[in-house]
Each structure stands twice: as C-alpha cells, then as structure tokens.
Amino acid sequence: LSDRILHGDGADFESVDELVEAVGELLREVSQDTKDDGAIREICQRLFNTLQLDEGRAQRCSQVLLDAPIQLSQITDGYDTSVDLLPGLLLKRGQTSMVNAKKLEKAEARLKAKQDKRMERDSLKSSGPLVLEEASASQAASKKETRMESSGKNKSYDVRIENFDVSFGERVLLAGADLNLAFGRRYGLVGRNGLGKTTLLKMIASRSLRIPSHISILHVEQEVAGDETPALQSVLECDTTRESLLREERDLTAKINAGRGEGTEGARLSEIYAKLEEIEADKAPARASVILAGLGFNAKMQQQTTKEFSGGWRMRLALARALFARLPTNMLDVRAILWLETYLQTWQSTILVVSHDRNFLNAVATDIIHLHSQRLDTYRGDFENFMKIKEERLKNQQREYEAQQQYREHIQVFIDRFRYNANRASQVQSKLKLLEKLSWPSLASFCLPRFPDGFEKFSPPILQLDEVDFYYDPSHYIFRSLSVSADLESRICVVGENGAGKSTMLKILMGELAPVRGIRHAHRNLKIGYFSQHHVDQLDLNISAVELLARKFPGKTEEEYRHQLGSYGVSGELAVRPVASLSGGQKSRVAFAQMTMSCPNFYILDEPTNHLDMETIEALAKALNKFRGGVILVSHDERFIRLVCQELWVCENATVTRIEGGFDQYRDILKEQFRKEGFL
Template sequence: MSHMEILKKELRKEFPSIDKDLQTYVEDVLASSVEDFENSEDVYEAIGEILHEVANDKSENDIRMLCTKFLTILRPHSNGTEKPGMRKILAAPVNLGDMAAEQTTDVFDVQSIWMQGRNETSKVDAKKLEKAEAKLQQKLERREGAKPTTVAVPVLQTASASQVMSKKDTKMDAKGQSRSMDIRIENFDVAFGDKVLLQSADLILSTGRRYGFVGRNGLGKTTLLRMISGKQLQIPSHISILHVEQEVVGDDTIALDSVLECDEKLNDLWRKEKEYSKDPSKSNELTEVYHELQAIEADKAPARASIILAGLGFTKEMQAAQTRTFSGGWRMRLALARALFSRPDLLLLDEPTNMLDIKAIIWLEKYLQNWPTTLMVVSHDRNFLDTVPTDILYLHTMRIDAYKGNYENFVKTRTEKLKSQRREFEAQMAHRSHVQEFIDRFRYNANRAASVQSKIKMLEKLPELKPVEKDFEVSLKFPEVENLNPPVLTVDEVTFKYPTGDRTILCNVSLGASSDSRICIVGENGQGKTTLLKLIIGTLTPTGGFIRHHRGLKFGYFSQHHVDQLEMNVSCVELMQREFPGRPVEEYRRQLGSFGISGDMALQIVASLSGGQKSRVAFAKMCMANPNFLILDEPTNHLDIETIEALGKAVNKFLGGVILVSHDERLIRMICKELWVCGNGTVKSIEGGFDEYRRIIEAEIEAAASK
C-alpha cells in the first residue's frame, strides 16, 4: 500500500465526517508540499484550521499529534522532525492529468480545478501556424501556376478556422485506410472576424449518438456547423455530412420525387435498371442491379419518403405538388425531409423546430429517437432537448464540454459541478490566505525566516487561480402599465377570407380577452393563427362580424418578420433614435438594456448581432411605445434557452394582457392560462390545457403510423 493510500485511510478513520472535497483538498496540500514541510508545525499551519472545522471533538493537541503522524506517513524517516533533505525517486513518470482524472466522480464528472488543463495557454503557436498555412498556400499556387497572393486579415462577417492535425490520421485518410465512423476534431480554433469563438477546442462525435449543441446566442454554434459541413475542419473523407440550412429550390419537380432524388445510390440503380432492361446483352448486369435494389429495400423507398413528408405536415395533395408552389417555410420542411430520407453519416440540424408546428415537432422528436447515424442539432427548444439527444455539447468560454444524457441531466450535472468547483476554489483561496497571513506575520522574524521562505515557495508552486465561471442571468423587462377595465377585447362572430382566395380561413369566431389574459394559440401551420392575430390588431379587416377594442387599448405586436425588417446598417442606439426621435440617448440605452442589449453591444451594427440579439432589439423597439396588450407571434425563434426562460418570467410579471402563438412547449406551459386551438376554420378553447392537446396530437400520429 502506498504512502498516499495509507494517508487517505488514516484521514477517513480520524475524520469520518469530513467532506469528500475537503479531504481531497487536504490530501493535495500534503502531497504537493511534503518536501517543503520542515516539521509537523508546518503541517499544522497548512491544514490544522481545516481539520479543526471538521472535528469539534478533537483538541488542538490532538490535531497537532495527527499532523505529526501524517508527516511521518509521508516521510517515514522523519518522525515528524527531520528537515527535507531527500527526494522521492519515482519508479515511473507521474502524469498530473491522470491524477486529476482519478479525482473525477462517476456521478458529476467533477475535476479538481488545481489540475485542470484548460486554463493553460494554447498548445498551438498561432503565428507559426499562420506562417505554415501561408507557405502551404504559396506552394499550392506555384503548382497551379498562379501568382502568390497575400493572406488577408479576416473582416466582419467572415469566419475562419485552423486545426492542428495528426500526421498519422492525415496519411491514413489520404490512403483511404481510416474507416472509423467516429469524428474527432481536436485542438482547433474558430474566429469570426476579429472575435475568437473557439480556442484549442475539442469535438468528439461517436457514431450513432445524438448530440444536442447548446450555449448562449452569439458564441458560434451555427458558425461551427457551417465549418464542419464546409470541410473547413479535418473530418475523414469517407464520412458523408449533410447540413440542413437552405431551403429547396422551387421548380417543376413534385415534392415526393424531390425527396427520392436526393438518394444518389438509389437513383443510380433505378437509372441502370431502366437502361439495362432495354438491352438484352446486359441481363447479368440487370440481375446484379435487382439484387442491389432488393438489398436496400428500394421498393419501400417511396412509402418511406411519403411517411417522412406526412410527418412534417405534407398532405397527399401537397406531396404531389410542384416544389415551386411552396412558400419558403414549406421548402425548408422539404429540405429537412430530404435529409431525413438520405440518412447521411453525420446530420447537422440548426433550429429544426423553428419551421415546424407543434404536431410536426412531436413527430420529429419521435422519429429522431430512432435515428441510426450520428446527429448534431442546435436547438433552443427545452422539451426537444429533453427528448431527442443522448448527449449534450455545451459551448462556453471558447471551448466545448460534453455531458452524457439529455438537457435536464446536463443542467443537474453542471449545477453540481459548479457547486463542487466553487467549494474547492473557496477552500484553496482560504488556504492561500492562511499561508499569506503567516508570511506577513513572520516576514521579519529571524527565527522564522526558513519557515517563511518555505511558505513562499509553497505559494509559488500553487497554480494561478481563476474564479469559477458564473452563469450570466438574462433579464427582460416589459413596460409597467395600468390595468384596463373589461371588456378589453371582443371578437364577435368574425369570418375572414382573403380577396384572392377561395378558402374561408376563419368562420364565425367569437372570443374575448382581458388585461390579465394569458392566451396561447396552437394549431397546424396554415390554419389561420397569424391571420387571427392580424385581425385582432387591425392589420386585416374581417369579412364578417366585429372586433371591439377598449378605447385605451394599445397593442405591442411582435413577429419574426420584425426581426428581418430591422435596419441592418445602423447601430442599435441609432435604430431606436430613428424610430423614436427627440429623446435622450440614455433613454434609448436604458430601453435596450431592459432586453439585454447593453454596454458595447448597444453600439454594434445590427447586422453583426446574432438572431437572438436581433430579436431582443425588436422587443425593445416594440416596447418603446409602452403597449398595454402584447400580441406575440412565434417570439422564441432564435432565442436561447435562458432568454426563453426570461421571456416567460417577464410575461408573467407584465400587468397587461398577452396573446401568444408559439410552438415552444416549455414557454406555453410557463404562461398559459387559456389554450385556443386553431383549425378547420374555427378557434376553440380546449379544456385540460396543453396536456390534453398533446395527448390528442400523439393519438393522431399513432393512428397515422398504423395505417
């Protein structure tokens, strides 16, 4: 049994109630400073105060005797008095990273911050890497007979990546010998203009796992997905990657064929079958084609494509329609359907739920739970992240941390990890303060000079400490308004049909709302949810019936189109000045600050902001007019999870009425007091709230799957 194992056993025996983190801390202090201890008095100075805290039944003399015992265990020939004059000869090198890994708990993956390597400077010399890349570029240009070009410095809206690659892996990939389906992108950097997004980061994706990629807005999640899909980071060439980012181009191809044609192997076999069947001499080749078609179950391909389209909301008629007849939102759904059908080795999805209604989201959740290859999805839908991923990748402080389990498990694990790290940090700071106090007290005492020098060396050996990161709390604040006496809003027998259309969108709809209303409207896309909102605020005029407003009613209307319509080439403050001229700059900044756009961010050009930050600017702009009734149409698109939580809390504190159209289940559950279901030309309030609505939807999905 080693000296440290004996020490651990003795510590647990003498102090059975000691906290595990404190025990680890005491062991670290003793192990790292054993050679600097002149005698047991130094040991007592280092850990005596902590031991007193965990053992109220022991006297000072007891603790001192134990300190002598601990020193004797670590230095068997010292008897607690011998000065350090010897060094322990190691039988083998000691890896501090391995020592830190041994301290990791199985449950919470807590690593000692004394041993963490992430605080080290980058192992990559950025200047050397830049020179090497420039030389490589010049070499390639000389081969192609082109004149060497200078490497331009990245500017705003330009992303760049660099990666340190293993020569062995590069050679194996070039020779086609690397057949692993796992993806390891190690020690890479990503920058967006002058802003460094990731530095010395690692990303490991195991085949068959489903990864939820989370982190605050603007940290680079979407940029990294584009880097991966654009092959700007080293990924084995045999791994197929598909990033669902752009909508399908509209043409005369029907929707079902558009999905089928994305499987190149299947279409190549069908082409060969058609060609060989016309040539009797190709009978052997035709037989081989039939075998291959049978092996990939080609006869089931149209049915599988149809099931995917139906799950995403395409009716039989829509599946037979030409792609040019669909709107942008439906073409994005078609792009998603093509990706699900083709099953690439790595599927990258960026906010797939933004384009879907609740029914399609529930179907997609169930479909992706059985996804056979590797999936990496960026999403801010908390329920989606609790249902689909097997792992969570957390982007923060220019690195990516991996957690097992869904989002709920990630939150629990990370919370406990931060608590443990904070306790350890505070314990280490207390130790440093205690040693520094001893140094200051006896600095000029000749009798203590040797001991003071020993303490100074001990402090110098301790790694530089960094405080445990704190979560930035998002806060949104809607304007304070006065309550309006009912009736505030009345929809009476309203019917609506667009002048250019044949279909009646709404028929004989009667509803009411007050200043304390928290109404959520759900239903499939195209059933009139947004039309109803526009009728309420007066943008559209009813074909029949009446809508009555309280004379003091002032709407605040938010939709994602407002985000797209923001002026992009001005700063946030300038945008507010143009919309609401003549007010002090402090008032504009205060309003933007109410929605998290503060400091230098308020002076940034709107185009440089992330989608979620633009949404906050749109919120600030909407609320500058002090509305007392909020109409929110899909407000969560592009908002991160923390901001969605903050939005729910802000809505609940708002004193005016709220009508919300959303597909975010968590937000609906947070604020909904009344659920309206829009469909088949009617709008009905449903008893049982969202739970009942979800039960109905799941029953419909199961019924459709069984047909």
C-alpha cells in the same frame, strides 16, 4: 493643414499617437521655441480632445455642431492663424514661416489618405450590399488519422475532431476544442446565442473541419429554395447515390434503344440494377412519402412544387429531406415535434442537432454538448441530467468565488494595515503582487429582460372578435364565425398546424387585417406590442441596434437607447455592430428591445422563442409572468407554454377551440391522431 484637421471627420484619428505622427513634425518646424516632445504631445492631446476625435467620447456625449465653417485665416487681423489650442506656435503677420514644404506636403498626404479611407468605408456602407465577415476553421493535423484516411483503412463511423479552432472574422468562437461523436448516438448542441453553434455546424457540413470521407453529411439550416420540383421528388433527390444510379440507368437504356451502344452497356446495367436493389431504391418513394406525411404533407401537397409552399412549409420540407438522408434539425409546430421525437428515438445514424426546445432534447438526445468559454463539454444523458450537473458545477463555482473573495479581503486587510510600515514593505509588495495574480472563477450571468408596465388597469372588454369571417380567397375561408376575447390578465397560447391561420388571427386581433364579416373590438386605451415570427424582416440590417432605436424613437439620448438594448443583453460592442452581423438570437433581442420601447400594455407574440437560447427563453417566461398586462402568443415550445400560459387555443377547421385541459390534453389528442393515422 489646421483647416483640414478642423474640418476632417472625427474618425480620421483613432488616437493621440496618430495625430502626433501626422502633424507633430510639422509643429516642430512652425516654432523654434517648441522642440520638446512632451509639449508637442500635450498640444496634440488638447487638440484631439477639443475636436472630439475620440470615437469613444463621441458615443458618450453630444457632438458640437458649428453653424458655419471656420476660416482660420480670417479670425483675427493680428495673426495669420489663431486658435487658443496652439499657444507659442502662431506666426504674426510678416514673420517668415520655418515650415519645411516637403514635410508639410507629407503631413497633408497622411491626412488625405485617412480621409479617403474613411470616405471609402462610408460609401460601402451606404451603397450596395453589406459585406459581412466570414467564418473560418483550422485544425491540427494528426499524422495517424491522415495515414489511415489515405490508406482507406478507416472504416469507423465515429467522428473525432481534435484540437480545432473556429473563428468568425476576428472573433474566436472555439479554441483548441475537441468534438467526439459516437456512431448511433444523438447529440444536442446547446449554448448561449452568438457563441457559434450554427457556425460550428456549417464548418462541419462544409468539411472545413476534417471528417472521414466515407461518412456522408447533410446539413439542414432553414428551408429549401422554391422551384418547379415536386415536394416528394425534392426529398428523393437527397439520396444522391440513388439519383446518380437512376440517371445512369436512363442514359444507358436510351443508348441501347437508339442503337448507339458499344456492347458494354448490358453489363453495366446489370451492375446498376444490383446496386439499386441493394439500396432498396424501389422502396424510397414510399419511405419519403411516410416522412412527408408525418410532417403534415398530405398526398396532394406531396405533388405540389416547392415554390408553392410558404417559408414554414419549406422548412418542413428541408427537414423531410434531412430525415430521408438521415440527419435532422428542429423548429416545427407541436404536432410535427411530437411525431419527430418518436421517429428519432429509433434512429440508427448519428445526429447532431441545435435545439432550444428542452422537452425535445429530453425526448431525443442521448448526450448534450455544451458550447461555452470557447470550448465544448460533453455530458452523457438528456438535457435534465445536463442541467443537474451544470447547476452543481455552478454551486461549486459560487462557493469557490465566495472563498476567494474572503481570501482577497484577508490579504487586503494585511496590505492596509502595514502599507506604511517600512519593516513590512517587502511583505506588502509580495501581497500586492499576489492580489494582482489571483483570477476570479467564471460565473454565468444573464441580464433578465423586464417588460415595462407602469400603466393603469381598465375594465374589459379589452380585445375581442365577435362572429368574424375572414378569407384571402372567397373560395377558401380561413375563419368562419370566430369569437374570442382577451383581457389584461390573459395568458393565452395559440397552437395548431402550420397554415391553420394562427398568424392571420393575430393580425386580425391587432387590426392589421379587417374581418370580411363580424366585429373586432379593442379598448380605446389598448396599446399593443407585436413580435413577428419574421421579425428580422422588420429590422434594417445595415445599421447598428443603437441607430435602429434612434430612427424608430427619435429624441432620446444615446445612453437611453443603450440602456434599453442592454436590458435585453445587447450591450457594449454588440450595440454598435451592424445588425446583419448579429446571431439569430441577438437579432431577436434587438426586436424585443424595439417592441418594448413604447411601453405597450398588451403583447401579441408570434413564435417569440424560435431563435432564443434556453437561458433567454427562461428569462422571457419570467419577464412575461411579472408583466401586468395581457399576453397572446403563438409557440411550439412546450416548456415555454407551460411556464407562461393559462389558456390554450387550438386553431383548426376555420375556427378556434379552447382546450380546458391545457397542454396535456392537447398532447393526448395529437397522440391519438397519430395512432389512428398509423404513424405511432
């Protein structure tokens, strides 16, 4: 049994109590001299510590690896088994064992069961897809609402979800929360990454939370699947009522033409035609076409199959479907965002949108819902109004914090002064209990990332493209005669429609793609850090963030990897969870931690803010402003661009144009284009 304990995996025992339970009874049988439970526990504690079975300790210190297995039976001639951990429990040769065979078998069975469970868990982790925890929701039943719903008397389009909980696995995201959405208002849902915004939308969309049956819901998450369906038809199919009526109309007409009718088809067709006219079915293709055009789909693209589009365009298509069915979401380029803002300001239905784009929320939202501390708080007005109220509350919390700190200090002075005064003993005890009961006001805290920049400056040119031509297909040039340059003081933002070549240009600048013609020049000491808009694809989702950095940058201590992750807000338990279980924003933070580990002197960032919450975006902007190296980024977040960038490059017509007037001039150019195209 001792051999099995020594050779077992450290994770087999999670506490001393488990070790006592497994072998304590056996230890009592081994020696008549050791009957005291305290002595048994002390022996198990020493064994537990020495074998480093405590997982927490294993994370803090290096493991001791033996060159070869230990055969306890061969360590010494004087004893059958010998190890310093078990004084008084060793049998000399010839001494009869007092071990109960059944109890020994029972103890070994417990050990084997734990080891088998561990092996099964490791096997699942190393082979096959990772099985993640699932989200769930529960809601207190309201007899009144249930009665109204069953009777069909509830005709309101307001949504009231009261006293509900949402969990992800064992983690509680919302507890006893209330959500009230008034018909026709536009709600922006905001909050830190990983708190459950996306999960809440999924629970609403799947009707895991009760929504009146007469209210239709369309949830747009990322992108549509690629198949043979034309883009325009994909949008039209979102109107399930129209599609169902048209399908039935075709079936009935086919029956009549084939002479298989039963005489009732004519009457039903009349009903269908009336309903199609009522919902203005004939105008649907034109409306869908206008929405697609506003999102950048020209007439030819509207007839292309969905499988022909890239991920970015499929996401736009998903948004077009949502707009057609009256429910939008975010994540577009600047041109589409500007069009969408204007489009949604006249919207008649209810909107619930998760967005980290401050300007978008100011333009669109009539209310802000803030998810924090497992609850939802609603604020009237746009995002700026929400921030003013929130900042005032934080100031009040800070004042409350400081006042309570003074009160604590006052109590502590009394305790220290009269701690050993017998006449004041009861008062001291009362003050100690009061101190224990006092709770601190919650204060928002955020770990500001910092981009390391302990490198020497060097003279330009640092990075440039000179008369570069590039194409994937000779019949279609992405760039012609492209000439751009950047140095260690550059703060450049690249904008332009999806598909204009922004990401391609970044890859040419990094040297990942070679020009067909022209020259790429990079300084010999240039060290580029790259953040891809598809950064999740570059992460191994089946391992933890700590393991990820250890594989990418071997040779450092676990403490160093944890410190690096912690500087980007991935700390504690998050650092050792599988990356797949992290939220989109948390995955982005892991990608940032990985990107900065090698201390680059130039950053190229492709859509760095897509999955980041507003606090993180603000912190990222501050960190980039303090960074002493160069930055080129692609972003559609207007506020982020204004905070960071000094130059604006517009990617269009197979070249790049520098806008002297910055973002304001670019916005004016887009508005003028919309007016000419008839979208404004």
